[in-house]
Amino acid sequence: MADYAQVPTLVYLVTGGCGFLGEHIVRMLLEQEPRLRELRVFDLHLSSWLEELKAGPVQVTAIQGDVTQAHEVAAAMSGSHVVIHTAGLVDVFGKASPKTIHKVNVQGTQNVIDACVQTGTQYLVYTSSMEVVGPNIKGHPFYRGNEDTPYEAVHSHPYPCSKALAEKLVLEANGRKVNGGLPLVTCALRPTGIYGEGHQVIRDMYYQGLRFGGRLFRAIPASVEHGRVYVGNVAWMHILVARELEQRAALMGGQVYFCYDKSPYKSYEDFNMEFLSPCGLRLIGAHPLLPYWLLMLLAALNALLQWLLRPLVLYTPLLNPYTLAMANTTFTVSTNKAQRHFGYKPLFSWEESRTRTIHWVQTMEGSAW
Ligand SMILES: NC(=O)C1=CN([C@@H]2O[C@H](COP(=O)(O)OP(=O)(O)OC[C@H]3O[C@@H](n4cnc5c(N)ncnc54)[C@H](O)[C@@H]3O)[C@@H](O)[C@H]2O)C=CC1
Numbered sequence: 001m002a003d004y005a006q007v008p009t010l011v012y013l014v015t016g017g018c019g020f021l022g023e024h025i026v027r028m029l030l031e032q033e034p035r036l037r038e039l040r041v042f043d044l045h046l047s048s049w050l051e052e053l054k055a056g057p058v059q060v061t062a063i064q065g066d067v068t069q070a071h072e073v074a075a076a077m078s079g080s081h082v083v084i085h086t087a088g089l090v091d092v093f094g095k096a097s098p099k100t101i102h103k104v105n106v107q108g109t110q111n112v113i114d115a116c117v118q119t120g121t122q123y124l125v126y127t128s129s130m131e132v133v134g135p136n137i138k139g140h141p142f143y144r145g146n147e148d149t150p151y152e153a154v155h156s157h158p159y160p161c162s163k164a165l166a167e168k169l170v171l172e173a174n175g176r177k178v179n180g181g182l183p184l185v186t187c188a189l190r191p192t193g194i195y196g197e198g199h200q201v202i203r204d205m206y207y208q209g210l211r212f213g214g215r216l217f218r219a220i221p222a223s224v225e226h227g228r229v230y231v232g233n234v235a236w237m238h239i240l241v242a243r244e245l246e247q248r249a250a251l252m253g254g255q256v257y258f259c260y261d262k263s264p265y266k267s268y269e270d271f272n273m274e275f276l277s278p279c280g281l282r283l284i285g286a287h288p289l290l291p292y293w294l295l296m297l298l299a300a301l302n303a304l305l306q307w308l309l310r311p312l313v314l315y316t317p318l319l320n321p322y323t324l325a326m327a328n329t330t331f332t333v334s335t336n337k338a339q340r341h342f343g344y345k346p347l348f349s350w351e352e353s354r355t356r357t358i359h360w361v362q363t364m365e366g367s368a369w
C-alpha cells in the first residue's frame with residue numbers, strides 16, 4: 001500500500017459535487033484525503049456552502065458546468081489525477097423526459113470517459129446504482145444478494161436503463177489508453193437506497209406527515225425488505241476506491257461493488273420511521289391500509305394525470321407504478337467484496353448514521369423540535 005503521509009500533490013474532480021451524495025464526498029475528501037492538493041467541484045448548479053470550504057488548506061475550485069457538454073468536462077478535467085463521477089439525473093417521478101435522463105446519465109458519462117482519455121486522467125470512479133441490477137420489471141426478489149448473484153436484470157424505466165448503460169460504458173473503458181499511454185482504471189459503485197442528511201424523500205415524507213397531523217399511513221407490507229445505506233458510508237467507499245485504484249489496479253479495475261453498511265433490513269417505510277418516529281411522526285397500520293390493487297389503481301391514475309396535465313403543470317407525486325413496484329419488491333444486499341478488495345469497513349455505525357439523520361430532520365425548517 002502507498003505511503004499517504006507525503007506532500008499533497010493530487011488533483012481530484014468530483015462531478016455532481018453539490019448534490020446529496022456529492023456534498024458528502026466533497027466534505028469527506030477534504031477531511032480524509034491527505035494527498036489532496038486541489039479539489040475541483042463540477043456541477044450544473046453550484047451551492048453557496050462551497051465558499052466556506054475555500055478557506056481551508058486544500059485549493060477548492062468550483063466549476064459550473066454541464067456533463068452533457070464534452071468541452072466543458074474536458075476543460076474541467078485537464079490536469080486532474082482522479083475523477084469521481086457522481087453527477088446524474090435521479091428521476092423516477094417523471095420530472096424529466098427519458099431523452100434528458102439518457103443525455104445526462106449516458107452521454108454525460110461517455111463525455112467523462114472521453115475527457116479522461118483526452119486529458120490523461122487515469123482513475124475514474126463511477127457512482128452507479130443498485131437499480132442496474134434491480135428490482136426488475138417482473139418484481140423478482142433479490143434477497144441478501146451479492147455482486148455475483150444471478151438475477152434477471154430487465155428494465156423498462158428510463159432511470160435504471162440509463163444507469164445500466166452508463167455503468168457498461170465505464171466498465172468497458174477500463175484498460176483504454178489515456179493521453180500519455182497509460183491505461184485508464186475504472187470502477188463502479190452501486191449504492192442501494194441512500195439515506196442521511198439531505199435526503200429528499202425523507203424530507204418530503206416528514207413534511208407530508210406534519211401536514212397529516214403527525215401521521216403517515218402504511219402503504220407497503222412490513223415484510224418487504226429494501227436495502228439502504230448511509231450517505232457517509234457511500235462517500236467513504238468512493239474515497240477508498242479512489243485512493244486504492246492506483247495500487248490495486250489489476251484487482252479493482254473494471255469491477256463493480258455494492259455499497260453496504262450495517263443499516264438494518266426493513267421495508268422502505270419502516271426504515272424511514274427510524275428517523276421520523278423520534279421526530280414525532282407515527283406510521284399508522286400494522287398492514288397497508290389500502291389493498292395492493294387499489295394502490296396500483298391510484299398509481300396508474302397518477303400516471304394518467306401526469307400525462308394529461310403535462311402541457312399545463314408538472315405533476316410528480318411520490319406514488320406512481322414504478323415507485324410502487326420498487327417499494328414493493330424485496331431488494332437487499334449482503335456482501336463483503338469491498339472489504340476483500342480494498343479493505344472497506346463502514347466509517348459510521350448504524351447508531352451513528354441514525355443519530356446524524358435524526359438530528360438533521362430535527363433541525364429542518366418547520367420542525368417541531
Ligand atoms: N439517491 C440515491 O438513493 C441513489 C443515488 N445514486 C446515484 O448517485 C448519484 C448522486 O445521486 P444524488 O446525490 O442522490 O442525486 P442529486 O440529484 O442530489 O445529485 C446529483 C448532482 O448532479 C448534478 N447534475 C445533474 N445534471 C448535471 C449535469 N448535466 N451536469 C453537471 N451536473 C449535473 C446535480 O446538479 C446534482 O448536484 C447519481 O449518479 C445517482 O444515480 C445511486 C444509488 C442510489
Ligand SMILES: CC(C)CCC[C@@H](C)[C@H]1CC[C@H]2[C@@H]3[C@H](O)CC4=CC(=O)CC[C@]4(C)[C@H]3CC[C@]12C
Pocket residue numbers: 090092128129130131192193194201219220268318319322323324326327
Ligand atoms: C408511496 C409509495 C408506495 C412509497 C414510495 C417510495 C419510493 C419513492 C422509493 C421506494 C424505493 C426508492 C428507490 C430505491 O431506493 C432505489 C433508488 C436508487 C437510485 O439509484 C435512485 C433513487 C432510487 C430510485 C429510490 C427512489 C425512491 C424510491 C422509488
